[in-house]
Amino acid sequence: MTDAHDAPVIDTVLVAGAGTMGGGIAQVLAEAGITTVLVDADSGALERGLAAISARWDRAVQSGRCSQDDVTSARGKLRSGSLSDASQCDLVIEAIVEKLDAKVVLFRELAQIASSDAVFASNTSSLAITTLGQASGRPDRFVGMHFFNPVPVLPLVEIVKGLATSDETVATVVTLAERIGKTPVVVNDAPGFVANRILLPMINEAIFTLDEGVASADAIDSVMKLGMSHPMGPLALADLIGLDICLDIMETLHRDFGDDKYRAAPLLRRMVAAGRLGRKSGQGFYAY
Numbered sequence: 001m002t003d004a005h006d007a008p009v010i011d012t013v014l015v016a017g018a019g020t021m022g023g024g025i026a027q028v029l030a031e032a033g034i035t036t037v038l039v040d041a042d043s044g045a046l047e048r049g050l051a052a053i054s055a056r057w058d059r060a061v062q063s064g065r066c067s068q069d070d071v072t073s074a075r076g077k078l079r080s081g082s083l084s085d086a087s088q089c090d091l092v093i094e095a096i097v098e099k100l101d102a103k104v105v106l107f108r109e110l111a112q113i114a115s116s117d118a119v120f121a122s123n124t125s126s127l128a129i130t131t132l133g134q135a136s137g138r139p140d141r142f143v144g145m146h147f148f149n150p151v152p153v154l155p156l157v158e159i160v161k162g163l164a165t166s167d168e169t170v171a172t173v174v175t176l177a178e179r180i181g182k183t184p185v186v187v188n189d190a191p192g193f194v195a196n197r198i199l200l201p202m203i204n205e206a207i208f209t210l211d212e213g214v215a216s217a218d219a220i221d222s223v224m225k226l227g228m229s230h231p232m233g234p235l236a237l238a239d240l241i242g243l244d245i246c247l248d249i250m251e252t253l254h255r256d257f258g259d260d261k262y263r264a265a266p267l268l269r270r271m272v273a274a275g276r277l278g279r280k281s282g283q284g285f286y287a288y
């Protein structure tokens with residue numbers, strides 16, 4: 001099937017990774033009436049991801065943000081599955097750990113299962129879409145779909161065009177993003193794309209500022225909220241993103257630009273080594 005712009009229409013999506021991002025992506029797809037299969041390498045994580053979506057839907061009904069009928073129909077569109085379900089999907093959206101090797105292994109496996117027409121998208125925060133596309137064996141049908149956390153709330157999807165991504169592939173995912181109520185912005189492939197190239201060095205600098213004793217976490221966040229009108233301070237935002245993810249992104253920027261201005265703050269490394277990953281572990285720059 002094609003739409004008015006001749007881009008293939010997406011009916012069925014496999015979301016790989018049921019964590020913070022994969023769960024949110026699966027939720028918004030199902031809410032838009034798109035058949036969605038959620039998979040994870042860890043069955044416990046898959047159960048927790050589905051339970052978190054279910055709890056968000058229950059809260060949405062209780063607060064009157066949506067009707068019981070809407071939630072019932074969304075629930076009917078979402079199920080758990082395994083990688084073999086990729087054979088039935090028009091699109092795979094990958095949202096697993098921010099590690100190049102893990103993503104390459106997954107896309108190579110998916111390439112054996114999915115139809116040759118299927119589009120592959122990665123929700124990577126910073127890894128090269130061109131590199132992942134080449135590894136997938138379908139560089140023209142490979143694209144970045146970078147959603148923002150929390151996915152059900154934030155409107156942006158940064159659509160990242162790799163060197164070999166076709167215009168048709170871009171049109172397909174732009175149409176999908178609009179269909180699920182998001183605002184796509186198309187950018188070219190470069191380390192960190194636009195969002196994280198600008199955001200992460202700011203967060204990293206806030207961590208240096210904290211480590212040097214210039215101000216407390218609360219004071220740093222207050223300065224940025226009250227003086228810059230940021231809705232949340234950089235340290236609270238780092239806790240929301242996950243400090244492991246922040247470190248992974250800084251390492252990608254440092255490696256891919258080869259510029260020491262992107263070196264990760266030593267305190268960020270220590271926090272990750274201590275398992276203080278932010279909200280998801282209960283402790284980051286703040287306690288949760």
Ligand SMILES: NC(=O)c1ccc[n+]([C@@H]2O[C@H](COP(=O)([O-])OP(=O)(O)OC[C@H]3O[C@@H](n4cnc5c(N)ncnc54)[C@H](O)[C@@H]3O)[C@@H](O)[C@H]2O)c1
Pocket residue numbers: 016017018019020021022039040041042045046094095096097098099102106123124125126146147148149240241242245
């Ligand atoms: N957290 C954010 O704010 C944010 C925002 C935008 C993009 N991202 C990107 O989204 C991706 C996921 O981030 P997250 O915060 O959801 O991470 P997360 O740690 O919450 O979830 C990752 C999930 O992937 C699963 N997983 C790991 N390897 C797998 C594999 N080989 N196959 C299937 N599942 C596997 C894990 O079990 C886990 O459930 C990363 O690439 C990250 O950079 C994160």
